[in-house]
Amino acid sequence: MELKGKKVLLVGLAKTGISTIKCLAKYGADITVNDIKTEDKLEEIISEIKDIDGIKYILGHHPEDISDIDMVVVSPGVPLDLPFIKKIINNNKELIGEVELAYRLSKKPYFVGITGTNGKTTTTSLTGEIFKKANKETYIVGNIGNPVIDAVQCANEKACFITELSSFQLESIVDFKPNVSAVLNITEDHMNRHHTMENYIDAKSRVFMNQDKTDFCVLNYDDEITRNLAEKCNANVVFFSRKEMLKKGVYLEEGNIIINIDKKINLMKVEELSLPGGHNLENCMAAIAMSYVSGIEISVIKEVLKTFKAVEHRLEFVKEINGIKYVNDSKGTNPDSTIKAVQAYENPIILIAGGYDKGSDYNELLEIAKKNVKTIVLMGETSDKIEKTAKNHGILDIHKVENMKEAVLTCSKLAKEGDVVLLSPACASWGMYNNFEERGKDFKDNVNNL
Structure with missing residues (x-):
């Protein structure tokens, strides 16, 4: 891909934006940076690229004239239905994202692309550890x-890229073609961005849109939406299921995990997995399927599955105080994710929830939660919405707080021996925090200060 002298407009700063700018500068592109935020709000970010000469900035508003732009690289956080973005597309300007740019600049290593509403980070981390253990x-x-x-700038053609992909990132791919793709599950999320489930499903489906019969696509058979995606997938589809015995795929048989893709292999007992919960069993099955079709040895897969530790901010055990377990599931950023977190425990739960409103519906979560969630502590802009829905489902012990410190202190006073204090907000962190990691760290700091 030739970038020298090419006039590139980068829309949206932040972490991927900074990395993209540094890469574009290295290849000699003529860079213009655009962000809707004003310079004073971007001062810290801009300081990271102050040593790069020749960057032009359009801040606080979008550019009116795009006639001399050759290509646009858009950050994941920028919606593609903005009038400004539509204008770019209508003017036949090439528009791609950071993942697509990286793919074009790479030496075409082995790509594994993993998406889904929930479980992406755990599955990506687990699959990555299996590949590392195989000395790749x-x-x-x-x-x-x-x-x-x-x-991609330091990797060779034999490298393996285990890539977690959000629907936002997938919207802006064009040629990206993973050797192995996976769609773990699809439930309602990001409706404020995608507007309809059809749009959201289409965005997720883009992970396999360029694949062919030389590639593999791993799909969750138990999720009706992902199961039906097989009909429009050109890759070799491999299903996984924890509920059905499949003719072909990864499934359970009498408490054992079975791989039956080219031959039947009894891999291991479910109880040998290091990760707890039915949702993690699904994550493990997806990782098994992706690793197996990638040629990883059975002994390596098995060893990692027995020893892998939970990802930070995903059902992460923090501390036990006076017989009360404190668990950080800050990555529970939508109702379905929090359902899985609640179902992972049989003990009574005090749930800390609430945050930025993505337009989610909380009825299913609170109908399921009433079985073992005895108290809910709420914060953030969704507090009133969740409180109203919780009361409709018979959960009446609800406490509203202003911040995480107050939430943790409230839980510590309400909890009894044997209870689980679970931070699983079912909402994004924006408005109170920059990201879910910051929120999870705040929870852990406050727990450790009890």
Whole structure:
């Protein structure tokens, strides 16, 4: 891909934006940076690229004249239905995202692309560890927090990229073609961005849109939406299921995990997995399928599954105080994710929830939660919405707080021996925090200060 002298407009700063700018500068592109935020709000970010000469900035508003732009690179956080973005597309300007740019600049290493509403980070981390244990040059990248563009510049053609992909990132791919893709599940999320479930499903489906019969696509058979995606997938589809015995795929048989893709293999007992909960069993099955079709040895897969530790901010055990367990599930950013977290425990739960409103519906969560959630502590802009829905489902012990410190102190006073204090907000962190990691750290700091 030739970038020298090419006039590139980057829309949206932040982590991937900074990495993209550094890469574009290295290849000699003529860079213009645009962000709707004003310079004073971007001062810290801009300081990271102050040593790069020749960057032009359009801040606080979008550019009116795009006639001399050759290509646009858009950050994941920028909606593609903005009038400004539509104008770019209507003017036949090439528009791609950081993942697509990285793919074009790479030496075409082995790509694994993982998406889904929930479980992406755990599955990506687990699959990455399996590849590392197999002594492969492995980069765990993408939505997990490590920009793909940073890694492709130092990786060779034998490297393996285990890539977590959000629907936002997938919207702006064009040629990206993973050797193995996976769609773990699809439930309602990001409706404020995608507007309809059809749009959201279409965005997720883009992970396999360029695949062919030389590639593999791993799909969750138990999720009706992902199961039906097989009909429009051109890759070799491999299903996984924890509920059905499949003719072909990864499934359960009398408490054993079975791989039956080219031959039947009894891999291990479910109870040998290091990760708890039915949702993690699904994550493990997806990782098994992706690793197996990638040629990883059975002994390696098995060893990692027995020893892998939970990802930070995903059902992460923090501390036990006076017989009360404190668990950080800050990555529970939508109702379905929090359902899975609640179902992972049989003990009574005091749930800390609430945050930024993505337009989600909380009825199913609170109908399921009433079985073992005895108290809910709420914060953030969704507090009133969740409180009203909770009361409709018979959960009446509800406490509203202003911040995480107050939430943790309230829980510590209400909890009894044997209870689980679970931070699983069912909402994004924006408005109170920059990201779910910051929220989870705040929870852990306050728990450790009890």
